[in-house]
Amino acid sequence: MELLEILKKLIEIPSIYGNEKEIADFTENFIKENNPSLTVNRVSNTIIACSSFDEEKPVLALVGHLDTVPGTNEYTGKVIDGKLYGLGASDMKGGDAVILKIIEETGKGNLNPPYNLVYILYEREEGPYLESGLIPLYENFKKLLEKIDLAIILEPTDNAIQVGCLGVIHCGMVFKGKRAHSARPWQGENAIHKGWKLLKLLSEKKPQKYEFQGLTYYEVINATMVDFTGGRNIIPDSFTVNVNYRFSPSKTLEEAVKDLENLGNEANVDEFEWRDLSPSGRVCLDNPILQKLIKQFNLKVESKQAWTDVARFSQWGIDAVNFGPGQPSQAHQKNEYIEIEKLHENYKILKTFLSK
Numbered sequence: 001m002e003l004l005e006i007l008k009k010l011i012e013i014p015s016i017y018g019n020e021k022e023i024a025d026f027t028e029n030f031i032k033e034n035n036p037s038l039t040v041n042r043v044s045n046t047i048i049a050c051s052s053f054d055e056e057k058p059v060l061a062l063v064g065h066l067d068t069v070p071g072t073n074e075y076t077g078k079v080i081d082g083k084l085y086g087l088g089a090s091d092m093k094g095g096d097a098v099i100l101k102i103i104e105e106t107g108k109g110n111l112n113p114p115y116n117l118v119y120i121l122y123e124r125e126e127g128p129y130l131e132s133g134l135i136p137l138y139e140n141f142k143k144l145l146e147k148i149d150l151a152i153i154l155e156p157t158d159n160a161i162q163v164g165c166l167g168v169i170h171c172g173m174v175f176k177g178k179r180a181h182s183a184r185p186w187q188g189e190n191a192i193h194k195g196w197k198l199l200k201l202l203s204e205k206k207p208q209k210y211e212f213q214g215l216t217y218y219e220v221i222n223a224t225m226v227d228f229t230g231g232r233n234i235i236p237d238s239f240t241v242n243v244n245y246r247f248s249p250s251k252t253l254e255e256a257v258k259d260l261e262n263l264g265n266e267a268n269v270d271e272f273e274w275r276d277l278s279p280s281g282r283v284c285l286d287n288p289i290l291q292k293l294i295k296q297f298n299l300k301v302e303s304k305q306a307w308t309d310v311a312r313f314s315q316w317g318i319d320a321v322n323f324g325p326g327q328p329s330q331a332h333q334k335n336e337y338i339e340i341e342k343l344h345e346n347y348k349i350l351k352t353f354l355s356k
Contacts, residue, residue, distance in 0.1 A: 001104065003347055004084065004340060006030075007097035008077055011086030017067045020045040020123040020133075024066060027121050030100055035107030038119075043140050045123040046133035049103070053116045053147070058289060060115040061151040062350075063309070063320075064096040065125030065133075069332050083337040090326030094338040095154025096121060098325060098347045105351065113354040115289075118148060125309065129278040134312055148318050150289040152350075155308050156326025156338075159346050161294055163321050164249040165304035165311050166217060167256055167280030172227070172240045172273030173198055173264050179230065179237040191239035192228060198241055198267035199223060210248040213283045215303040221245045221263075240273065246307070249280040281310035284319035297349050299323075 001009075015023040024045035031040050031049050038049040045066070053059065068088035075085035086093070099119055105111050123133035138145055155162075175195045180188025208219040225242035243263075247256040257277070264272060281304065284290060294301060304310065304322055313320035325346035330336045 003097055003101045003343065006100050007084060007089070007094055007338070007343065008086075010093040010096055011077060011084075011089060015067050015088065016070050017124060017126040020066050024121075024123065027066065027096075027100070031103055031119070034100075034104040037107065038103070041141070043136045044133060046137050047121045048118065048137060048141060048144070050116070050118045050144070057114060057116050058149040059118060059147045060113075060289060061118040061120055061148045062099045062102060063120045063122070063151050063153040064092055064099050065122050065309075066096065067123055067126050068093075069126050071332065071334060071336065073335050075335060075337075079340065082340050084340055084343075085335060085337045087336055089330070089336050089338040090156045090328075091331035091336070092155050092324060092326055094156070094326045094343050095324040095346075098154060098343070098350060101347055102350060102354065106354075111351065111354050112356045114356055115354065117354070118144070129276050132309070132312065134309060138316060145316065145318065150284075150287050151313050151318055151320035153309055153313075153320055153322050154324035154346070155322040156324050156328045156331055157302070157322050158327055159323070159325060159342055159349070160300040160302045161290070161321055161323050162302045162304040163215065163285055163290075164212070164217070164283035165281035165308050165322075166219075166246040166248065166306060167251065167253060167311060168276070168278045168307040169245045169247070169253075169256055169260060169274075170224075170276040171243045171245070171260050171264075172275055173243055173267070173269040174271035174273060175239045176270040177235065177237045177239070180235040182233045182235055185235050188235040188237070191236045194268070195239050195241055198243075198264070198269065201263065201267055202243070208248075210250055212248060212250050212303075213285055215283065215301070217248045217303050218305060219246060219248050242275070247280060249283050251280065253277055253279045278307055279311050279315055281308070281320065282314040284321065287319045290319070290321060293323075293353055296353065299349075
């Protein structure tokens with residue numbers, strides 16, 4: 001099947017977060033039909049496939065998530081001005097299509113990779129850190145995964161190598177007050193008003209620049225949501241600000257938590273609700289497979305100014321980078337598209353790299 005046709009088929013299959021069964025079924029059947037030499041295993045709607053290992057070769061993983069965020073697309077399946085439109089086209093069904101095409105070509109004997117290849121296509125990336133399909137996969141295949149020398153996650157990067165990634169924390173900073181009628185506010189204590197200092201501190205925060213192994217990362221911290229109790233004529237007795245902290249790869253998760261605790265204490269926060277804690281990803285520019293890939297194709301190297309599962313692989317002691325054909329600017333956008341030229345370019349690079 002042509003690469004573009006594989007991508008069109010993936011786009012046709014709805015796979016919004018939590019509804020990945022149909023696309024996982026397609027993926028599993030595609031792998032089995034096009035490369036019978038692979039051992040294919042499935043954990044819920046996550047697929048892992050590989051052949052028996054040659055112990056003389058290093059292990060390289062090609063990784064992609066199967067889910068998308070909700071969204072609308074008026075041009076699904078259409079090619080306009082060299083762009084294929086569809087939900088997930090860039091994030092990241094384009095990368096998934098490249099993985100499936102590599103599997104197909106290897107099955108035909110058109111590739112003879114100098115690596116042991118592991119293919120991972122997984123569910124539930126677009127949600128909370130602790131709900132990812134990679135977690136049960138690791139629990140079931142820990143020994144296999146820990147053999148990986150480098151994981152290439154084909155998230156949208158416009159065919160640049162993006163190394164490391166920011167860590168991310170969502171923390172609910174809670175202010176407690178006393179409920180009252182808004183006509184008699186002196187009988188209560190306004191929890192919203194208690195939050196003024198936190199909002200002021202956040203509004204004054206500027207991006208913090210971190211130079212790390214020759215790359216620049218920016219730490220940012222913002223209020224992104226608020227919750228309160230009561231109504232328009234009630235003095236609220238509870239007010240919560242969701243604080244979103246994106247922190248540098250130079251920091252541990254524990255250090256980042258301490259940063260938020262210090263901020264909250266300065267703002268007289270009453271309680272902390274730790275809603276999502278995701279570590280940063282290691283900057284693995286010293287990885288020999290990665291060095292070879294960059295040098296062979298003179299690839300642009302960038303910092304990852306966001307969070308991806310590079311961080312999760314890092315926590316498992318596995319070097320990982322992002323390198324995919326999609327456009328980062330199209331992720332989670334209405335009328336998402338992928339540039340077809342970039343799709344073919346990414347496939348050509350990986351196909352060449354995986355050919356002896």
